[in-house]
Amino acid sequence: xADSIVKVDDLHKSYSGREVVKGISFEVKRGETFGILGPNxxxxxxxxEMIETLRPIDKGTxxxxxxxxxxxxxxxxxxxxxxxxxxxFMDKVRLTELLEQQAAAYGERIDPLELLKExxxxxxxxxxxxxxxxxxxxxxxIAAALVHKPKVFFLDEPTTGLDPxxxxxxxxxxxxxxxxxxxxxxxxxxxxxxxxxxQRVAIMDEGQIVALDTPEKLIRQLLKRGFKKERKVExxxxxxxxxxxxxxxxxx
Amino acid sequence: MGKxxxxxxxxLVVFRILSKRTPLLACLFKRQKxxxxxxxxxxxxxxxxxxxxxxxxxxxxxxxxxxxxxxxxFPLIFLLVFGLTGKNNDVTFHIGLINQSHSRFSQKFVEQxxxxxxxxxxxxxxxxxxxxxxxGRSEIDATLVLPPGFGQTxxxxxxxxxAVIYYDENSAQAAQTLxxxxxxxxxxINAGLVKTPAPFGVVAKSTNTKGLTRLDYTVSGLIGFSIIxxxxxxxxxxxxxMKKEGVLRRLHITPLRVWQFFISSVxxxxxxxxxxxxxxxxxASAFMNFTIVGNYFELAVLLVxxxxxxxxxxxxxxxxxxxxxxxxxxxNIIVFPMLFLSGTFFPRFSMPEWLQYVTAFLxxxxxxxxxxxxxxxxxxxxxxxxxxxxxAIWAVIIxxxxxxxxxxx
Numbered sequence: 214x215a216d217s218i219v220k221v222d223d224l225h226k227s228y229s230g231r232e233v234v235k236g237i238s239f240e241v242k243r244g245e246t247f248g249i250l251g252p253n254x255x256x257x258x259x260x261x262e263m264i265e266t267l268r269p270i271d272k273g274t275x276x277x278x279x280x281x282x283x284x285x286x287x288x289x290x291x292x293x294x295x296x297x298x299x300x301x302f303m304d305k306v307r308l309t310e311l312l313e314q315q316a317a318a319y320g321e322r323i324d325p326l327e328l329l330k331e332x333x334x335x336x337x338x339x340x341x342x343x344x345x346x347x348x349x350x351x352x353x354x355i356a357a358a359l360v361h362k363p364k365v366f367f368l369d370e371p372t373t374g375l376d377p378x379x380x381x382x383x384x385x386x387x388x389x390x391x392x393x394x395x396x397x398x399x400x401x402x403x404x405x406x407x408x409x410x411x412q413r414v415a416i417m418d419e420g421q422i423v424a425l426d427t428p429e430k431l432i433r434q435l436l437k438r439g440f441k442k443e444r445k446v447e448x449x450x451x452x453x454x455x456x457x458x459x460x461x462x463x464x465x
Numbered sequence: 466m467g468k469x470x471x472x473x474x475x476x477l478v479v480f481r482i483l484s485k486r487t488p489l490l491a492c493l494f495k496r497q498k499x500x501x502x503x504x505x506x507x508x509x510x511x512x513x514x515x516x517x518x519x520x521x522x523x524x525x526x527x528x529x530x531x532x533x534x535x536x537x538x539f540p541l542i543f544l545l546v547f548g549l550t551g552k553n554n555d556v557t558f559h560i561g562l563i564n565q566s567h568s569r570f571s572q573k574f575v576e577q578x579x580x581x582x583x584x585x586x587x588x589x590x591x592x593x594x595x596x597x598x599x600x601g602r603s604e605i606d607a608t609l610v611l612p613p614g615f616g617q618t619x620x621x622x623x624x625x626x627x628a629v630i631y632y633d634e635n636s637a638q639a640a641q642t643l644x645x646x647x648x649x650x651x652x653x654i655n656a657g658l659v660k661t662p663a664p665f666g667v668v669a670k671s672t673n674t675k676g677l678t679r680l681d682y683t684v685s686g687l688i689g690f691s692i693i694x695x696x697x698x699x700x701x702x703x704x705x706x707m708k709k710e711g712v713l714r715r716l717h718i719t720p721l722r723v724w725q726f727f728i729s730s731v732x733x734x735x736x737x738x739x740x741x742x743x744x745x746x747x748x749a750s751a752f753m754n755f756t757i758v759g760n761y762f763e764l765a766v767l768l769v770x771x772x773x774x775x776x777x778x779x780x781x782x783x784x785x786x787x788x789x790x791x792x793x794x795x796x797n798i799i800v801f802p803m804l805f806l807s808g809t810f811f812p813r814f815s816m817p818e819w820l821q822y823v824t825a826f827l828x829x830x831x832x833x834x835x836x837x838x839x840x841x842x843x844x845x846x847x848x849x850x851x852x853x854x855x856x857a858i859w860a861v862i863i864x865x866x867x868x869x870x871x872x873x874x
Contacts, residue, residue, distance in 0.1 A: 265718060290720040297718070299711030303521075305528040310521050317517035318719035320510030357715075 218243040218365060218396050219264065224273035226259050233259050235420035236273065241365075246387070246397040248411035250404065255417040257400040258298075261369055264398075265295050278364055291319065294363035298370055300350040302342040308353060309338050312360055319361040332356040332386060348379030355386060366390060368399040372406060377452055378459065384409055511725060518721075518729035519736070526737050536695045537741045540687045541748055547683040557583060558643050561590030561599060561608035570616025570624040578609075583646065596631060606639040607632040609647070623658050681841040684749050686809045688742050688768075689833040693800060693809075695738050696775035697782070700730070701796040704783030708874055717873035727780060727867070731773055738772040739765060758843035766846060767839060770856050771832035777863035778828070784871035803829040828863070831855040 217240035226234040234256045241247045249257045262268040264275050266286035275282040277289050302311050312325035329335045332352040337345065345353060351371060358366065368387070372380040387410055391397050401407055407414050408428045415425040424431055526532055562584075564575050578584050587605050590596045596608035608631040615626035628647065632640030656663065707713045716726065749755035757764065778799060786792035805811065806820070807829035813821050824830055831852035838844040838852070846853065 267714070267717060287720055290718065293718075295715075295718045297711055297715055299714070301710035301712050302715070303525060303707070303712055305525045306521055310524065314517055314521045315715075315719070317514045318716060318721040320514055320720075322513070 216243055217241060218278055219398065220274075220276045221260075221264065222274050224260065224263060224275065225271045226256070226263060226268065227271055233420050234263070237417070237420070237422050238273075239415055239422060239425055241396060241398055242413075243396055244391070244394055245412045246391050246399070246410050248407040248414040249398070249400045249417055250402065250407050250414050251400075251417035252402060256420040257417055258369055260417070261367055261398070261400060265293060265367055266290055291361065292364045294358040294361065294366045296351075296355055296358045296366070296368040296371055298373070300347075300354045302354070302357070304343050305341055307339050307341060308334065311342065311353075312357060315357045316360040321361055323360055328356050328360065329353075331389075333382075346379075348375055348382060351375065351379070351383055352386060355383075355390070359390070363395070365396045365398065368397065370400055370402070372401070372403065377456055380406075381456070514721065515725050515729045515732065518726070519732040522730065522733040523736055526733070532699065535698070536691055536737070537744055539694065540691045540741075540745055543690070544683065544687050544745065544749055544753070547680070547687075557585050558607065558639065558646075559585045559587065559605045560643070561596040561605050562586045562611075563590065563592065563596065563608060564611045564615075565613045566611050566615035566617070566626070568614070568616035568624065571611045571626075574611070574616065593631065597633075600631070600633045600636065603635055606636045607643050609643075680749070680753060680755055681837070682808075682812050684746070684755050685833055685836040685840060688745065688836055689771075689807065689809045689829055690804070691741055691745065692738060692768075692772055692775050692832065693804065693829065695741065696734060696772060696777075697779040697796055697800055699734075700776070700779035700783035701786070701792045702783075702789070704780075705786050705789045705792050708872075709788060711874075713873045723868065723871055727864075727871075730780065731776055734776045735769050735772050739768060742768060757840045759839035759841075760845065763846045764836070764839045767832075767835050767849075767853075770853065770860070771835070774828055774856050774860040774863060775832070777860060777867050781863060781867035781870060784867055787872075787874075803827050806830075808833045826855070828856070828859040 219241040221240070222238050223236050224234055224238070225232065225236055233254075237256075237260065249260065251257050259268065263270050264277070264282060266282055266289050270283050277292055280288050280292070282289050306314075308329060309325040312323065312328055316323040316325075326335055326338060329338050332355060334345075334349060334353055334356070337349065337353075342350065342353065355368075355371075371387070372383055375383065384406070387397060387399070397410075399410065411428065413425065413427050414431070415422045416431075417423070426434075562575065562578065564571055579586060587599065590599060590605065590608065593608070593610070596605070599605045600608065610629045610631060612626070612629060615628065616624045617626070619625040628651075630640055630644055630647070704713075746755070746757065750757070779796075782792055782796050782799070786795070803809070806816075806824040807813070807827045808824075809829070813824060813830070816824065835849050835852040835856070838849050839846070
């Protein structure tokens with residue numbers, strides 16, 4: 214079994230007396246794509262932000278590659294890349310300049326064009342961020358989060374608000390990031406997204422993890438409990454119809 | 466004009482160094498090829514980080530037309546308006562003139578007054594009631610009345626008469642000055658008519674030193690205004706906006722330190738400020754007879770200190786505020802007293818003494834005074850120690866607060 218790169222142990226967080234994360238523990242293996250699922254307000258984002266050094270931890274410990282997040286956040290910051298929910302960047306700055314600046318925050322000098330090529334935005338290199346579409350912005354902010362080649366890559370609801378094609382393209386991108394050997398941790402509330410991308414998922418509800426396993430096993434367990442879907446499942450759904458008609462070739 | 470060209474060239478060179486990757490900068494901050502990724506930043510790269518951030522924000526600034534308007538064009542418009550309305554440095558009296566006499570002397574006297582530059586005559590004033598109305602609105606300073614029989618020959622065979630100056634309480638001072646000016650005029654007429662020796666007299670002689678003109682005050686005040694616009698209103702607007710959009714949060718995720726962020730912001734602000742001020746000075750020199758007496762380099766050094774200090778106020782407010790609603794009122798409370806009491810628009814020497822004393826300690830006051838002393842009085846940095854000291858004290862206080870209250874989100 215692969216070793217764990219992120220270890221979360223008995224993590225707690227309260228906001229003004231209300232506990233939103235109630236002692237959760239999990240480990241993420243090196244090189245896997247790990248999903249945190251759950252409805253709005255389940256504590257997904259708060260959990261992620263504590264691992265990302267952005268929020269003080271009330272109780273419990275988090276280590277990234279053996280480094281304690283509360284004790285040496287600066288060191289952790291060099292190892293992680295984060296795709297935030299907001300895709301805003303400074304306006305009136307070219308994409309290449311934004312990437313150079315982002316890399317400079319890590320003290321690195323990079324070739325921005327090469328990175329833009331990886332996310333299929335090389336012809337937009339002299340554009341400003343405000344002139345990109347939603348999907349392009351998402352792809353660009355992934356490029357920006359990866360300027361320093363982090364070990365662990367966090368994505369917080371990466372495809373919320375995107376149309377189906379843009380979502381598929383983003384999935385392809387996340388898969389290619391994983392193929393490069395990066396560990397990916399993402400939150401989502403789209404189940405098909407988790408099924409498509411994640412090797413293992415944790416399902417959160419009201420600040421606790423209610424299930425943690427591979428998607429297949431979770432489904433099998435559910436069926437074992439005698440679950441039956443009320444409606445017969447079609448071989449295709451409306452999204453497949455849409456994708457077929459608008460001519461987007463599905464990603465591998 | 467030579468000096469103007471010089472500053473323009475210097476500014477262009479500085480800007481070029483910062484905007485293009487010149488070989489000089491590239492070799493100074495070149496990344497080591499074998500650098501280990503993902504550990505921690507070596508010391509020499511921290512400077513690279515700061516410079517890259519400064520470079521990007523300078524470029525960004527000069528793509529922002531609204532920002533350029535408020536920091537360069539806006540003070541320039543002010544300057545042009547002040548420069549055009551205040552161009553004439555001579556004393557002029559704006560008066561109404563009512564001639565009720567028909568003598569040849571009085572007609573000649575009126576002609577003389579009209580041709581003199583000392584008086585501007587409002588011809589719409591035909592009688593005293595019109596004159597009173599205009600004086601009440603301060604449209605004219607006083608009204609000169611030549612009564613019936615003024616200038617007619619008296620028993621000695623000489624033209625004589627008493628002119629009357631009407632004024633209201635608002636313009637008592639102007640009227641008194643006008644009276645003594647006219648008195649002098651009549652004395653010289655008298656001397657021409659009656660040959661009597663005058664044992665005492667007074668003669669005015671110019672010292673030939675260049676005093677401060679109104680334009681000099683205006684330019685240094687407007688430089689102060691520009692520093693405030695750039696240093697306070699700028700960050701107070703865009704910091705909360707960057708927080709709202711999550712731009713600062715993205716930086717918070719990176720290992721970027723607050724001090725690196727601060728220094729890069731100060732650096733870009735200083736470059737932008739120097740360029741804007743150089744443009745203002747160039748325009749004022751080229752079109753408005755404004756000259757800088759002092760040393761350009763010393764002026765630039767003072768300006769950098771001034772920009773740094775005032776920008777700290779903007780950093781503190783913008784860095785602290787979660788949104789515009791918190792930032793804007795606080796900025797106004799701090800900026801407006803400085804704007805009106807530090808000598809930006811109104812010279813401080815015209816204030817009551819106690820107010821002069823209090824306002825001397827505002828952060829902007831030593832900056833504007835210092836600019837005036839170097840630019841128009843030709844003093845050196847070594848001679849403006851008290852001003853530099855006060856600026857330094859404020860800088861320490863302001864940045865101590867700014868570091869303490871800064872938040873990324």
